[in-house]
Amino acid sequence: MTTRTKKKRKPAYVYLATGPDGCKIGLTADLNGRSIEHRHNDGRDVAIVWSLWVEPDAHAVELGLLKRFASKRVRGEWHALDAVDVVWLTTLDAAGAAEVAASWKPTRKPTGTTPRTGCKVRPVVYAGGKKIDESGKRYGRWLILDYAGTHPTNPNAGAMWNARCDCGTLRVICRTNFAYGGSTSCGCLQREKCSARRTTHGRTKSPEYSAWRSMRCRCHNPDYFGYKNYGARGIVVCERWRDSFENFLADMGERPSPDHSLDRNDNSGPYSPENCVWATAREQINNRRNTRFLTLDGVTKPLTEWARDLNISRQTIASRIRYGWPVERILTATVQ
């Protein structure tokens, strides 16, 4: 007798399971275990939808509920009940539940239903008529304005609220979507992130970008037609520029004119801030690795400039060099 009394006074969960035969009012210390048992013995559709931890005497609460709903009993602890008939108890503590179970009157019947979330059911804000006031609160870019009622078609969706996104969009949003971090904007945040990823600098069509891209190809893409003169010769793009057009643009600035292109001072050196300038075509020719310089009367010019200034073809000068002519004769002899 003593042991039986002790057993009865154990704390436990009073729970409610729903199934094809209605609701079962039950008692267990192990909700997960009992949930599995129910599914195994009573079928897949049986789920615990509501529970309340009761101390010290869960059995008394269970008995109170069974007595209260005795007229609805179908078989065993199964009753022709809807979950909403009991679920409003979630708004009470265990002592309140025991009291209500003992002297229950249907005065506070709720209008909502409980979501079938498995073993553990959170107290639902609308079931007991308790509404969490969100007005004036901020969730990401959402500023919550005022209450907009319940969801028109889905009673489990929870409260709806009028809200304004920072971009100005007004929308009715569901509390379950914004209150737990699901929705943080009308979609404008996502769109901004996407477009920021697509165009990092907004200058993909600029001549500076073309210069940067072909520079990388020349040095690091063996399939590129100019690779043999650059990458294959050990010309590299410095680390600061290799993967950052922004760095390149910051160091080099904009191209001064359409006549300018990227050039290196030291032709065997890398593409780097120290070694690069925007140069005109002429400036670049003077700097070619195969440019031949000729000095006459203390004036040093590349072959092409001599050719232009003296109105002799480059080929003529080149052949004279090959024949081993002295510089003076190369540049002064009249063409035959």
Ligand SMILES: [Zn+2]
């Ligand atoms: Zn927005």
